[in-house]
Amino acid sequence: MADIIQPVKGTRDFYPEDKAVITWLYEKMGEVSERFGYQEFDGPFLEYIDLYAAKSGEELVKEQSFVFEDKSGNLLALRPELTPTLVRMIAQRQQHLYYPLRWWSFGPFWRYESPQKGRGREFFQWNVDLIGADSPEADAELAAVMAAFFQEIGLAPAQTRILINNRRLMDRELAKLEIPPHERNDIFHLIDKRDKMEFPEWEAYAEELGLSLSQMDGLQALLENDQLWEESEELVRFFKAVDALGASEYVEFAPYIIRGLDYYTGTVFEAQALTADVSRAIAGGGRYDDLLSDVGGDPLPGVGFAAGDMVLIVVLEELGLLPEKRDQTPAPVIVTVFDEDTRMASFSLAAELRRAGLKVNCYPEVEKLGKQFRHANRIGSRVATILGPEELAEGMVAVKDLRERDQVQVPRDEAAEYIQGLLEKDLSA
RNA sequence: GCGAGCGUAGCUCAGUCUGGUAGAGCGCUGCACUGUGGAUGCAGUCGUCGCGGGUUCAAGUCCCGUCGCUCGCCCCA
Numbered sequence: 001m002a003d004i005i006q007p008v009k010g011t012r013d014f015y016p017e018d019k020a021v022i023t024w025l026y027e028k029m030g031e032v033s034e035r036f037g038y039q040e041f042d043g044p045f046l047e048y049i050d051l052y053a054a055k056s057g058e059e060l061v062k063e064q065s066f067v068f069e070d071k072s073g074n075l076l077a078l079r080p081e082l083t084p085t086l087v088r089m090i091a092q093r094q095q096h097l098y099y100p101l102r103w104w105s106f107g108p109f110w111r112y113e114s115p116q117k118g119r120g121r122e123f124f125q126w127n128v129d130l131i132g133a134d135s136p137e138a139d140a141e142l143a144a145v146m147a148a149f150f151q152e153i154g155l156a157p158a159q160t161r162i163l164i165n166n167r168r169l170m171d172r173e174l175a176k177l178e179i180p181p182h183e184r185n186d187i188f189h190l191i192d193k194r195d196k197m198e199f200p201e202w203e204a205y206a207e208e209l210g211l212s213l214s215q216m217d218g219l220q221a222l223l224e225n226d227q228l229w230e231e232s233e234e235l236v237r238f239f240k241a242v243d244a245l246g247a248s249e250y251v252e253f254a255p256y257i258i259r260g261l262d263y264y265t266g267t268v269f270e271a272q273a274l275t276a277d278v279s280r281a282i283a284g285g286g287r288y289d290d291l292l293s294d295v296g297g298d299p300l301p302g303v304g305f306a307a308g309d310m311v312l313i314v315v316l317e318e319l320g321l322l323p324e325k326r327d328q329t330p331a332p333v334i335v336t337v338f339d340e341d342t343r344m345a346s347f348s349l350a351a352e353l354r355r356a357g358l359k360v361n362c363y364p365e366v367e368k369l370g371k372q373f374r375h376a377n378r379i380g381s382r383v384a385t386i387l388g389p390e391e392l393a394e395g396m397v398a399v400k401d402l403r404e405r406d407q408v409q410v411p412r413d414e415a416a417e418y419i420q421g422l423l424e425k426d427l428s429a
Numbered sequence: 430g431c432g433a434g435c436g437u438a439g440c441u442c443a444g445u446c447u448g449g450u451a452g453a454g455c456g457c458u459g460c461a462c463u464g465u466g467g468a469u470g471c472a473g474u475c476g477u478c479g480c481g482g483g484u485u486c487a488a489g490u491c492c493c494g495u496c497g498c499u500c501g502c503c504c505c506a
Binding site: 375400 | 430462463464465466467497498499500502503504505506
């Protein structure tokens with residue numbers, strides 16, 4: 001036991017009940033994506049490191065990605081995010097795709113970080129992107145997809161909020177405060193930090209960045225002004241569209257939302273859990289109009305978001321919204337084996353039942369019936385069959401309803417139908 | 430990279446302060462019950478106390494180191 005090799009730090013083992021949660025999320029994400037007309041796609045899990053270095057800066061990539069050398073000496077990275085791959089794939093077929101393009105994806109990503117609550121080194125991420133449309137209404141659709149997903153998994157508007165801001169609006173407002181263009185990124189960073197620092201500390205940081213007192217006052221007024229969106233024609237149109245799309249309950253303007261990424265050019269959004277004890281966002285995204293041209297494609301606007309599975313699971317867990325240990329029963333029917341002489345007859349019966357479309361678990365060993373029933377009960381089987389010498393001689397099968405504890409003898413060729421009937425009774429109940 | 434907490438049976442943990450025979454519950458196996466499971470009773474199984482060193486007549490317990498996990502900070506595409 002002590003000699004078992006440890007799992008890799010920051011990875012998770014997905015036992016069946018854990019895998020069921022991921023599968024459930026995947027299904028919900030797919031359902032919602034496709035409801036809005038998005039197509040599923042995926043890219044490779046391995047990419048040349050240059051794909052990320054171009055955009056994110058090599059140091060960041062080397063520090064926070066899993067990077068290794070292949071046998072030819074190429075530096076490869078386990079993908080830390082999807083957007084560069086998406087952009088590459090679109091650039092490769094730019095002239096052959098129809099726009100606006102709606103794609104979604106769900107898959108594993110890796111980042112070399114220190115594991116903690118809601119964060120690991122290997123995680124799943126849902127990505128939804130709309131390429132080739134640059135209107136605020138397109139942004140609103142992404143917010144609506146997010147809202148539809150929250151609704152789908154049972155997260156109420158009182159429990160989660162999609163916070164919206166616009167980089168162009170903030171840029172103009174910073175200009176009004178006479179903050180020169182080259183300092184605005186620093187100020188964005190400062191804004192991003194507001195919730196994460198104590199106020200005096202934050203103030204000191206602002207001073208360090210060279211903000212004057214009046215600029216500080218102006219900035220604070222800005223961050224508290226929840227009507228500021230009215231100054232932005234883009235956001236006015238955005239909220240109008242969100243309203244029409246029926247998502248306004250979840251969506252709210254928040255001038256302090258900036259998002260760390262430099263490549264966002266317009267609308268940014270971030271979904272936060274209002275009730276749960278996690279500091280991280282559930283989902284984040286925004287508009288990136290320059291990305292295609294940045295990697296050498298023709299200019300093409302885009303907007304998208306990503307949501308990781310780990311924070312989401314923490315939030316849903318705390319709210320009791322994860323599905324009940326869903327259908328852990330591997331098969332509702334178990335075919336017991338009576339003894340060595342009848343074993344093959346039981347195997348044949350199992351095969352007959354499977355041909356009839358039933359999910360059938362056949363006990364592999366000759367064991368006492370009591371033991372087989374106990375096993376059937378533990379794994380949650382609904383129906384057991386017994387095929388002993390008596391049944392065989394009469395061409396019958398004993399079918400036992402494990403929940404009701406009833407047992408009847410039915411002709412062997414009617415067994416499948418009879419069992420089917422028992423299971424269907426459950427479904428209709 | 431920094432800080433804190435925790436490592437004891439398959440699992441959840443008590444025992445550590447104040448050194449003196451390694452514990453409980455759950456689980457598992459068997460029996461009561463050789464053609465029938467969820468209950469009950471009885472019996473059985475269960476350990477390098479994370480690892481290494483030190484102090485001591487004696488260490489799960491105290492000291493030093495180390496590894497691992499968890500949580501937080503930093504970072505966060």
